[in-house]
Amino acid sequence: MDKDLPSEKATESPITGAVVPPSLASPDAERDQLGEEFELVTGPARSLRADAMRRLRRNKLALAGLVWIVLVILVAVTADLWAPRWLGDPVEIDSTTAAQRMLLPPSWEHPFGTDKLGRDIASRVVYGARVSLIVGVVAVAIMVLIGLIMGGIAAYYGGIWDAIIMRLADVFFAFPYILFAITLIAVLGRRGIENVFFAIGFLGWPSIARVFRSSVLSVKENEYVDAARAMGASTPRILIRHIMPNAVAPIIVYATMSIGGAILTEAALSFLGMGVQPPDPSWGNMLSDARAFMQSAPHMMIFPGLAILTTVLAFVLLGDGLRDALDVKLKE
Amino acid sequence: MAPLLEVDDLHMHFFTRDGVVKAVDGVTFTLEAGRTLGVVGESGSGKSVTALSIMRLVPEPPGKVVKGDIRFKGESILGLSDKDQRRLRGNRIAMIFQDPMTSLNPVYRIGQQIAEPLRLHKGMTRKEAWAAAVELLKRVGIPQAEERARSYPHEFSGGMRQRAMIAMALACGPDILIADEPTTALDVTIQAQILELMQEIQQNTQSAIILITHDLGVVADMADHILVMYAGKAVEYGVADDVFYDPLHPYTWGLLESIPRHDVEEKGALTPIKGQPPSLITLPPGCAFSPRCAYARPECRRKTPELVEVERGHYSACLFAQDTDFIAQFENRVVRVGAEPRRRG
Numbered sequence: 001m002d003k004d005l006p007s008e009k010a011t012e013s014p015i016t017g018a019v020v021p022p023s024l025a026s027p028d029a030e031r032d033q034l035g036e037e038f039e040l041v042t043g044p045a046r047s048l049r050a051d052a053m054r055r056l057r058r059n060k061l062a063l064a065g066l067v068w069i070v071l072v073i074l075v076a077v078t079a080d081l082w083a084p085r086w087l088g089d090p091v092e093i094d095s096t097t098a099a100q101r102m103l104l105p106p107s108w109e110h111p112f113g114t115d116k117l118g119r120d121i122a123s124r125v126v127y128g129a130r131v132s133l134i135v136g137v138v139a140v141a142i143m144v145l146i147g148l149i150m151g152g153i154a155a156y157y158g159g160i161w162d163a164i165i166m167r168l169a170d171v172f173f174a175f176p177y178i179l180f181a182i183t184l185i186a187v188l189g190r191r192g193i194e195n196v197f198f199a200i201g202f203l204g205w206p207s208i209a210r211v212f213r214s215s216v217l218s219v220k221e222n223e224y225v226d227a228a229r230a231m232g233a234s235t236p237r238i239l240i241r242h243i244m245p246n247a248v249a250p251i252i253v254y255a256t257m258s259i260g261g262a263i264l265t266e267a268a269l270s271f272l273g274m275g276v277q278p279p280d281p282s283w284g285n286m287l288s289d290a291r292a293f294m295q296s297a298p299h300m301m302i303f304p305g306l307a308i309l310t311t312v313l314a315f316v317l318l319g320d321g322l323r324d325a326l327d328v329k330l331k332e
Numbered sequence: 333m334a335p336l337l338e339v340d341d342l343h344m345h346f347f348t349r350d351g352v353v354k355a356v357d358g359v360t361f362t363l364e365a366g367r368t369l370g371v372v373g374e375s376g377s378g379k380s381v382t383a384l385s386i387m388r389l390v391p392e393p394p395g396k397v398v399k400g401d402i403r404f405k406g407e408s409i410l411g412l413s414d415k416d417q418r419r420l421r422g423n424r425i426a427m428i429f430q431d432p433m434t435s436l437n438p439v440y441r442i443g444q445q446i447a448e449p450l451r452l453h454k455g456m457t458r459k460e461a462w463a464a465a466v467e468l469l470k471r472v473g474i475p476q477a478e479e480r481a482r483s484y485p486h487e488f489s490g491g492m493r494q495r496a497m498i499a500m501a502l503a504c505g506p507d508i509l510i511a512d513e514p515t516t517a518l519d520v521t522i523q524a525q526i527l528e529l530m531q532e533i534q535q536n537t538q539s540a541i542i543l544i545t546h547d548l549g550v551v552a553d554m555a556d557h558i559l560v561m562y563a564g565k566a567v568e569y570g571v572a573d574d575v576f577y578d579p580l581h582p583y584t585w586g587l588l589e590s591i592p593r594h595d596v597e598e599k600g601a602l603t604p605i606k607g608q609p610p611s612l613i614t615l616p617p618g619c620a621f622s623p624r625c626a627y628a629r630p631e632c633r634r635k636t637p638e639l640v641e642v643e644r645g646h647y648s649a650c651l652f653a654q655d656t657d658f659i660a661q662f663e664n665r666v667v668r669v670g671a672e673p674r675r676r677g
Contacts, residue, residue: 223435229389230429231422231449231500234414245439 055325062321065314072311076129083127087111088120090127091279103297113299115289121300124281125307131282132311135196135266136259142201143262144255147208154209155216156239166213169206177203178268185274196275200262211254215247222246249326253319260315267308283308334406336540337363337386337508343399344378344385351613355381357564358400360639361557365507366538370551370572372587373561376609379544382561383510386542387427388417404508423453426501430513432493436485442469442496443481449503468499472529491522495529502533509534510542515550527554548587552576560584563610563620566639570646580648582625585662619651627652627661 056062083090087110094101101118104110112121154165172180181199188195219225220243228242263283269275270284278285283304290300344356356378363369371379384390386402388409401408409420426449429435436445446468447461456464462481469477472495485493494514501509511530515523531554534541543551551558551572558575560568560583568581579585586605607624610616616623622632631651639649652658 223429223431224437226389227427227429227435227497227500228437228448229421230387230427232418232420232452233422233448234418242437246437 052322052325056321059321059324061317062325065317065321068310068314069318072129072314073133075126076133079126079130083123087123087126090119090123090281093117093119093279103293103300105297106299112303113297115286115300116293116297121286121303124286125283125303128281128283128286128304128307129311131193131276131280132263132266132308135193135200136263136315138197139200139204139262139266140255140258142197143204143258144208144251146201146205148212148251150205151209151212152216152239152244155213155220156235156243162213165209169209172203172206178265178272181265181269182272182274185269193276196266196269199269200265204258204262208251208254208258211250212247215250216243219243219247250323252326253323256322257316257319260312260319263308263315264312334403335362336365336405338403338406339382339386339400340403341400342382342385342402343397344381344390345396345398346394347396348394353612354564354615355395355612356385358639359559359561359564359566360400361559361566361569363508363540363542365540366534367556368534368541368543368551368554370555370558371542371544371561372546372548372551372558374546374609376563376612377561378564379546379561380512381564383427383512383542383544386508386510387421387425388412389421389427419453422449422501422506423504424506425508425510426504426506428494428497428501428509428511428514431517432490432497433517435497436488436493438485440484441481442483442485442488445485446481446496446500446503449500453504464503465499468503469496471502471533472496472499473525474499490518491525494518494522494526498526498529498533502537505537506539508540508542510544512544513546514543516545516547523550530554547591548576549591560587563615564612565620565649566647567621567649568647569639570643574643574646578643578646579662580642580646580653580659581650582627582662583621586624586626619649627658 098118101114102116104114104118106113110120110122112125115121115124150165150169154162180203184199184202185195188198225238225242228238233242266275266282267284267287270282271288273285273288275284276282278289286304287301287308290297290304293300339359339361342356342359343354346353346355359378359382361369371382373379381390381395385397386409397410402410404420404424409417412420436442443462443465446465447456447458450456450461450464451458454461466477466481469481474480474492474495480488480492485496488496498514509530514530515526518526527550530541530543533539541554543554545551555572558568558570558572559566560575560581562583568575568579568584570580575584576588579588583605586603589603590605592602605624606626610620610623616633618631618633618635619625619628619637622628625632629652635651637649637651639647640653642648642653
């Protein structure tokens with residue numbers, strides 16, 4: 001193999017103290033030898049994350065989604081500072097004026113109009129955003145947590161664990177989603193927002209588990225996982241440190257889209273009276289209230305409906321953009 | 333004192349749905365500090381499984397050691413607890429993998445990855461380990477190591493990644509370095525550099541190397557001993573010179589004949605070994621190599637040969653290894669690899 005080594009006298013390498021042929025001894029000569037490799041490595045180190053951010057910034061639709069989400073979050077977080085004062089209390093009914101103020105169409109004073117009890121709809125939509133965002137984020141967090149654990153175990157340990165977990169997931173898929181959620185909330189007793197979190201999270205994990213499982217299965221085959229084991233890393237360390245970061249991209253995408261789905265589910269449950277209970281506002285129960293006045297006061301339905309539509313759409317667009325941004329294979 | 337590593341009649345079988353795959357079916361060798369063992373054979377001959385068995389990285393089930401032992405410094409490593417195994421892995425026994433393009437984790441910086449075994453085994457802080465990683469990168473010949481340590485794997489070329497892998501394997505100063513086809517995925521000039529680097533490192537650190545390859549040319553200048561494997565069995569084992577200059581098994585001859593050489597006129601075509609390696613579930617009766625062996629005799633189909641010491645320290649698993657007339661057939665045919673005396677070091 002190395003019979004054809006240069007025959008000049010070998011010298012001692014300054015770095016390793018080992019006897020190496022002169023062609024490798026001085027840094028300059030080394031550079032010549034590795035010249036071809038040097039070409040490839042010039043330019044600043046750029047991480048995958050920076051790459052993804054750059055690609056996301058170029059996607060106008062995803063960016064629009066992100067801007068809308070940030071806006072909704074800002075509005076929801078700061079609601080207490082301005083909404084009651086400028087728009088009116090979202091819950092309290094002023095009995096002295098309620099009769100004159102009910103079902104008013106949009107105006108300067110009430111930009112989204114008022115409802116059948118004279119409450120400002122804009123204010124209720126703003127407070128409804130709180131409910132929707134909290135439900136979306138917490139429910140998806142529960143769902144992702146269970147899904148990651150289940151999917152990770154199924155994929156990494158395989159065999160009987162895989163079979164048990166994935167068949168359990170199939171059972172979950174076999175039930176009609178909303179009916180299952182309603183039953184679950186009924187069984188849990190008290191109707192309230194906590195039960196909505198729990199129901200959505202508990203019912204949603206199988207999709208996350210499936211996506212994560214297939215992702216881990218493909219990442220697991222990489223030689224760097226073997227290398228990590230050969231390095232003496234323990235199983236939890238390999239799963240968390242070496243597999244997770246490489247397998248989590250589809251989960252980020254899926255979870256983002258699921259937030260939209262969870263907001264929709266919460267709206268549906270509240271619409272059916274299983275979610276947030278009156279008088280607290282939620283986009284779903286506002287729609288429910290609006291049913292009776294669909295023709296006489298369509299603004300009651302339009303604004304909460306628009307809020308649901310735009311917010312869910314924003315999450316889906318962002319998720320879509322993230323998918324393109326995180327997909328290494330799509331590199332320009 | 334006990335030798336550094338003893339593999340004693342190792343049988344690693346895989347129990348699959350299709351039957352028992354006898355991936356390693358009787359392999360014995362010893363390895364002393366500072367020495368290099370070349371393990372040679374075709375794909376599926378059991379080379380890699382032997383290596384993974386030493387690392388205790390064979391998934392069990394389906395794998396199982398049905399017979400034999402592996403001893404590190406005189407102590408069996410088969411019965412070790414998970415935790416004790418991990419203490420050996422990457423620390424006392426380290427491994428370099430075949431494909432440097434996929435054996436580094438794309439989400440971490442090169443320096444972080446080289447630092448990881450140090451943090452795992454030596455309890456170094458993040459900072460100490462990083463400094464050590466930069467030193468290691470210098471040692472494996474990566475220029476501008478401080479900056480390069482901050483690079484991600486995709487910014488390294490194949491040769492540089494394999495250097496980084498070597499640095500990672502060397503981090504804890506292992507007693508044994510197992511290199512599983514470390515140069516197969518690299519082009520020829522880089523191959524030579526990587527082999528040279530491994531030799532240089534061995535001289536400095538006195539670690540033993542197990543070099544696994546299907547290319548006899550690769551082990552020619554590095555190995556002290558050579559183990560030739562076929563269908564899970566050791567078919568020839570001995571000092572490198574003996575195996576190269578006086579091969580005692582037709583399979584070794586076959587491998588030698590199939591290497592392209594620059595010291596012979598290029599008239600004749602290379603002589604391949606005909607046929608495919610057998611299925612490890614249903615081995616042919618008798619000598620597993622007999623169906624492909626150009627010199628097979630009827631007895632070969634009936635009697636299973638054992639690995640026997642034919643000359644001092646030179647073992648062969650051919651029924652006719654002691655038959656000088658049989659051996660002479662090849663003496664006439666084989667043009668030896670590297671007919672000139674080899675230079676070492």
